[in-house]
Amino acid sequence: MNLSGVTIACFASSYAVSLALEVASLRRRFGWHRMVMLVFAAIGVVLHLVYLVNLAQGAVTPLASPAEWYLMVALVLAGLYLWGSFRWPHLTLGIFLLPLVIVLVAVGWGASREPFTAQRASLVWGQVHAWSLVLATVTMCVGFAAGLMYLVQSWRLKQKLAASPRFRLPSLELLERINSHSLGLSTALVAGGFASGLALVSLRHQGEANYSLLADPVVLGLAAMQLWLLAAEVFRWIYPSARRGRKVAYLTLASFGFLVIALGAMLRTSSVHQAEGQLSVVSGQVPSASGGNANSFTTDH
Amino acid sequence: MVGCSHHASAVAVREQLAFTPEEAAEALATWKAAHPQCEAVLLSTCNRVEFYAASDFDALPPCPGLLARHLADAHHLELDEVRPQLVTLRDEQAVEHLFRVAASLDSMVLGEPQILAQVKEAYELASRLGAAGPLTHGCFQTALRVARRVTNETMLHRHRVSIPSVAIADFAGQIFEDFRAKQVLVIGAGEMADETLRYLVDLGARKITIVNRNAERARALAAEWSGKAASLERLHLELAAADVVISTTAAGEPIITLQTFRELVAPARQQRPLFVLDLAMPRDFDPAIGDELGVYLYSIDDLAAACDRNRAARREEIPAAERIIHEECQKFFAEARHRLSAPVIASLRQGFDAPKQAELERLFNKLPELDDKARQEIAYFADRLVNKMLHPPMESLRDESKNGSPRGLLTALKRLFQLEG
Numbered sequence: 001m002n003l004s005g006v007t008i009a010c011f012a013s014s015y016a017v018s019l020a021l022e023v024a025s026l027r028r029r030f031g032w033h034r035m036v037m038l039v040f041a042a043i044g045v046v047l048h049l050v051y052l053v054n055l056a057q058g059a060v061t062p063l064a065s066p067a068e069w070y071l072m073v074a075l076v077l078a079g080l081y082l083w084g085s086f087r088w089p090h091l092t093l094g095i096f097l098l099p100l101v102i103v104l105v106a107v108g109w110g111a112s113r114e115p116f117t118a119q120r121a122s123l124v125w126g127q128v129h130a131w132s133l134v135l136a137t138v139t140m141c142v143g144f145a146a147g148l149m150y151l152v153q154s155w156r157l158k159q160k161l162a163a164s165p166r167f168r169l170p171s172l173e174l175l176e177r178i179n180s181h182s183l184g185l186s187t188a189l190v191a192g193g194f195a196s197g198l199a200l201v202s203l204r205h206q207g208e209a210n211y212s213l214l215a216d217p218v219v220l221g222l223a224a225m226q227l228w229l230l231a232a233e234v235f236r237w238i239y240p241s242a243r244r245g246r247k248v249a250y251l252t253l254a255s256f257g258f259l260v261i262a263l264g265a266m267l268r269t270s271s272v273h274q275a276e277g278q279l280s281v282v283s284g285q286v287p288s289a290s291g292g293n294a295n296s297f298t299t300d301h
Numbered sequence: 302m303v304g305c306s307h308h309a310s311a312v313a314v315r316e317q318l319a320f321t322p323e324e325a326a327e328a329l330a331t332w333k334a335a336h337p338q339c340e341a342v343l344l345s346t347c348n349r350v351e352f353y354a355a356s357d358f359d360a361l362p363p364c365p366g367l368l369a370r371h372l373a374d375a376h377h378l379e380l381d382e383v384r385p386q387l388v389t390l391r392d393e394q395a396v397e398h399l400f401r402v403a404a405s406l407d408s409m410v411l412g413e414p415q416i417l418a419q420v421k422e423a424y425e426l427a428s429r430l431g432a433a434g435p436l437t438h439g440c441f442q443t444a445l446r447v448a449r450r451v452t453n454e455t456m457l458h459r460h461r462v463s464i465p466s467v468a469i470a471d472f473a474g475q476i477f478e479d480f481r482a483k484q485v486l487v488i489g490a491g492e493m494a495d496e497t498l499r500y501l502v503d504l505g506a507r508k509i510t511i512v513n514r515n516a517e518r519a520r521a522l523a524a525e526w527s528g529k530a531a532s533l534e535r536l537h538l539e540l541a542a543a544d545v546v547i548s549t550t551a552a553g554e555p556i557i558t559l560q561t562f563r564e565l566v567a568p569a570r571q572q573r574p575l576f577v578l579d580l581a582m583p584r585d586f587d588p589a590i591g592d593e594l595g596v597y598l599y600s601i602d603d604l605a606a607a608c609d610r611n612r613a614a615r616r617e618e619i620p621a622a623e624r625i626i627h628e629e630c631q632k633f634f635a636e637a638r639h640r641l642s643a644p645v646i647a648s649l650r651q652g653f654d655a656p657k658q659a660e661l662e663r664l665f666n667k668l669p670e671l672d673d674k675a676r677q678e679i680a681y682f683a684d685r686l687v688n689k690m691l692h693p694p695m696e697s698l699r700d701e702s703k704n705g706s707p708r709g710l711l712t713a714l715k716r717l718f719q720l721e722g
Contacts, residue, residue, distance in 0.1 A: 029456075153475060157597050162471035162607040164614070165459035172574055173478040240571045245595050247572070 003050045008071075011051060012105045014044030015078065015098055022094035026166050034089065041082050041094075048075045048105075063130040066266065070108030074101045076138045092167050096145040104141075107263075125203065129196035133222075136189035137259060143182030144256035147249035150175040154246060172245070179248040183236070183255065187229040194226050221262035228258045302395040303368040304344075304351030305386050307409045314386045318372060320345035322426065328375040329432040339363050340434035342427040342441060344402070346419045348409050353399065355436040365389040393634060396440055400626045403448040405457070412457040412615045417448045439637070447629045454625060457618040460611035464580075464604045465497040469504065471607060473545060473576045476597055481505040486543035488512045488536070489550035490522050493580045497547050498526060506545070512536055514550070537561070541569035546577045548585040559589040567593060578604075631703075638702035645711045646695060648720040653687045 021037040052075060055068055063069050081097040153169045169175070201213060213219055232251045236243050305314060320328060325343045332341045332354075344351045352372055354363040373383040390398050401407045403420045424441040427433040433441070452458050461467045477483055485506050487494055490513055498509065509528030512535070513519035519530035531539050540546065540557070550556060557566075572595040579586045579600045591598030661683055665676060694714060701707035714720065 157472065157475055158591070160472075160599060160603040160607065162461075162467055162611065163475050165456050169475070171474065171478045172476045177478075244572050245574065 004054060006047050006051045006054065008051065008105060008109045011044040011047040012102060012109075014040045014047060015102050015105065018044065019094055019098040019102065022092065022098065026092075026095075029166070037094070038082070038085055041078065041085070041098075045075065045078050045082055048078060063127075063134065065113050066111040067108045067113045069130065069134065070104050070111050072134050073137045073141070074104035074108060076134070077101045077104065077141055080138070080142065088170065090165070090168050091170055093145075096149055100141050100145060125196050125200050129193055129200060132189050132193035132196060136186045136193055137263070139182045139186040139189060140252070140256055140259045143179055143186065143252035144259075146170075146175045146178040146182065147252035147256070150179060150249040151246065154249075176244060176248055179252045180236075180243065183229070183232060183248065183252055186255065187226075187233050190222070190226050190229055194222055197222070217265040218262070221258075221265035225255070225258040225262050229255060302351055302353045302390045302398060303365050303372065303387050304349060305388060306349035306351070306407065308407075309388060310386050315348065315350060317378065318345075318350040318376060318383065318386075319347070320350065320375070322422075324375065325423070326426060326430060328371065329427055329430050331375070332371055333430065333432045336363070336367075340427075340437040341432045342423055342437050344420060344423040346416065349402070349407075351402070353395065353437065353440075355434070355440070357436070362391070365391075393630070396633060397626065397630050399440060399444045400447045400629060403444040404451040404622055404626060405448070406451075406619065406622055406626070410462060411612070412460070412462075412618070414458055417445070417452075420448070421445060440633075443629060443633050447626060450625050450629070451622045455618040455621045457615055457622050460614045462608050462611050462615070464601065464608060465493060465500050467604050467607050467611065468497055468578050468599060469500040471611075472597065472599055472604075473501075473578075474504075476574050476576050477544065479505065480545070481507060483508065483544040484542050485509045485528075485545045485547070486512065486539050487522070487528075488546065488548040488556070488585060489514075489552075489581065490518060494547045494549040497578060497580070501545065502526065510539055510543070512539055537565040540566045540575075544573075544575065546575065547580065548577065549580045550585050552581065552585060553583065555583075555587045556585045557587065557590065559587045559593075562587070562590045562593065562596075570595065635703045638706055639699060642698045642702065642707050642711055645714055645720060646691075646698070649694065649714065649718060650687075650691060652718055652720060653691060657683050657687050 018037050018041040021033060021040070025033055025037070048071070052068065052071055055071075063072060077097060078101045081093055081101065084091070084093045084097070149169050150172060153172055153175065156169075157172070163169075170178075197219070198213075201219075232255065236248070236251070305318060307315070320343060325345055329341060329343055332339070336354075338356060340355045342353045344353070350372070352368050354368055356363055369384050369387050370380050372387070373380045376383075398407070399420075403417055405412050405414070405416045408416050420441070424433065424437070424445070427437065461470055473480075480501055483506060485498070485501055485508060487498060487509065490511070498506075502509075507527075509523070509526045510531050511519045511523045511526070511528055512531050512533055513522070514533055516530065516532060519532075522528075523530040536556070540562075548556075575596045577586055577590070577596065577598040579598060582601060584600055586598055588598065588600070590596055661680060664679065665671065671679070698707050698710060698714075701710045
């Protein structure tokens with residue numbers, strides 16, 4: 001079977017159908033509702049994977065462009081949704097996770113496909129950097145979804161609304177645990193991504209007098225997010241009530257806000273980022289060894 | 302089917318006619334001995350006593366009076382005393398009724414799950430004793446399948462309707478993932494607290510503390526639930542440590558006010574989630590405590606409202622369940638009617654096969670030079686011809702069975718082809 005013609009629209013529409021069925025199931029379910037929903041989600045994941053494999057063919061490294069990066073985050077989230085739906089079949093997870101997946105796919109569709117140049121010497125650092133930030137983004141998205149679910153669940157329980165077979169969320173205890181872990185894990189992953197980014201910058205710009213780290217909005221956005229996460233961890237450590245309930249949910253929602261700012265900065269400035277010959281901290285790729293101007297970036301194709 | 306249920310008979314009548322499993326076994330054995338040609342299944346629950354009997358299509362149908370007499374005799378009652386309380390359903394009506402019973406559409410609490418197991422037990426008992434036969438096998442197995450379809454394809458059974466089950470499964474279960482390590486505090490002692498505790502223990506709750514004004518009563522309850530008893534003076538400390546609280550005192554006013562909670566309990570809890578089930582009337586907990594962070598407070602009225610919503614939600618599922626039953630009934634009756642035609646089809650096939658075989662033999666004798674391959678081809682041709690000739694009458698019989706009894710067509714076929722039986 002020739003799968004080279006798989007496009008973003010293929011898997012995006014699969015996810016959209018799955019989400020539509022999730023929404024419809026709040027009102028009414030037919031006999032094969034869940035199976036159809038999961039089949040569409042599974043088809044979406046498979047096509048998504050095929051698309052990324054097709055995209056990676058010919059590139060020196062995986063995650064070679066911002067588009068791939070967003071699509072990879074979306075794929076991991078879609079995979080988590082699929083796994084969660086099998087693991088907890090009675091829970092309403094898609095309403096919270098699938099919109100995130102679809103938004104990320106849409107952003108990936110609009111994001112730059114221009115690959116960054118790769119420098120073999122920095123390939124390891126580049127991969128550590130990119131994967132750390134992909135996983136941090138996934139963790140924060142999961143934390144965000146869990147935070148939202150926590151607030152909805154808590155509100156429903158305060159309003160004395162019993163769980164319904166059509167709309168059932170994980171328990172507050174489990175959501176609190178997911179929130180808490182996602183905060184801790186994303187702090188560590190962002191720190192890893194940030195540190196490896198700095199290592200890449202120092203490799204790339206060694207001896208350049210005119211380079212300023214503080215001029216890169218992506219670096220600044222990421223630094224702000226890192227600072228926020230560290231502050232949140234310290235806050236949780238010294239204030240026990242912040243380890244529980246709605247406060248953890250608020251912390252994860254705020255962290256997601258910082259993530260959106262960092263990603264927005266990357267999306268808005270990635271072309272400038274490349275053109276100026278600076279290192280993309282988020283992309284995890286290294287410009288060619290030939291210089292620091294716009295023309296020095298070479299594609300790997 | 303002859304029997305009575307909560308719809309038309311008082312509980313006193315149902316009690317008189319109810320069977321224990323042993324009594325049901327004896328009644329079935331007696332029936333089988335007296336009527337070996339007639340299949341029977343006896344369903345006896347607290348809400349119904351129903352005696353199902355079936356005989357082969359060729360035999361006379363079981364007489365309702367006979368069934369009623371058997372029920373009366375089994376309890377040493379006069380038939381005249383029992384008969385007015387009994388309902389009789391025949392053929393399609395009886396089958397449809399059984400499907401509705403198994404799917405719990407006929408239950409006192411719509412969608413209650415126990416009835417399916419009770420129907421299954423009744424059928425298994427009859428099968429074990431040899432009282433059930435091909436007709437009741439088909440009917441009860443289909444009924445069990447219908448009930449499973451209704452369970453899987455509708456939400457009828459998924460809305461809980463008793464206060465303790467709603468409290469624990471629909472509320473406490475939404476707060477806590479696991480009850481094994483949760484501290485359960487029971488204040489006072491009431492029947493509903495007892496039932497709620499049972500649910501919690503089933504879910505794994507092990508750490509139970511009972512606080513009661515009467516220390517002896519507290520100790521007795523604690524021993525019953527393998528928990529510990531605590532004095533009322535320690536109530537605030539126990540509340541601070543608790544995750545789940547069930548309160549059922551007979552106090553005339555709240556035993557925990559908002560101020561007490563804020564000053565003595567909340568600081569120690571540090572917003573740890575607390576599920577409070579206030580089953581007392583008047584309430585033991587000030588309702589304003591429910592607005593505190595991390596506190597989920599439910600009174601009996603809140604739960605009753607949730608139960609009512611669930612009951613209404615179950616009622617909304619009735620049309621979907623009725624559709625399944627109607628669909629399955631149609632299918633069941635069509636198959637049953639089609640089975641009526643099986644002997645005629647067999648005779649018809651035999652009627653065609655015998656001359657076919659005779660003609661083949663005659664032909665092969667006349668043409669001895671034919672090799673095995675040619676003979677095989679000719680025999681294959683004859684088989685195909687017979688099958689093709691039989692196909693239209695069989696299709697007509699199948700179509701006729703879908704819409705009603707095919708007896709008319711069967712008679713015509715018998716006369717046309719001079720079939721026996």
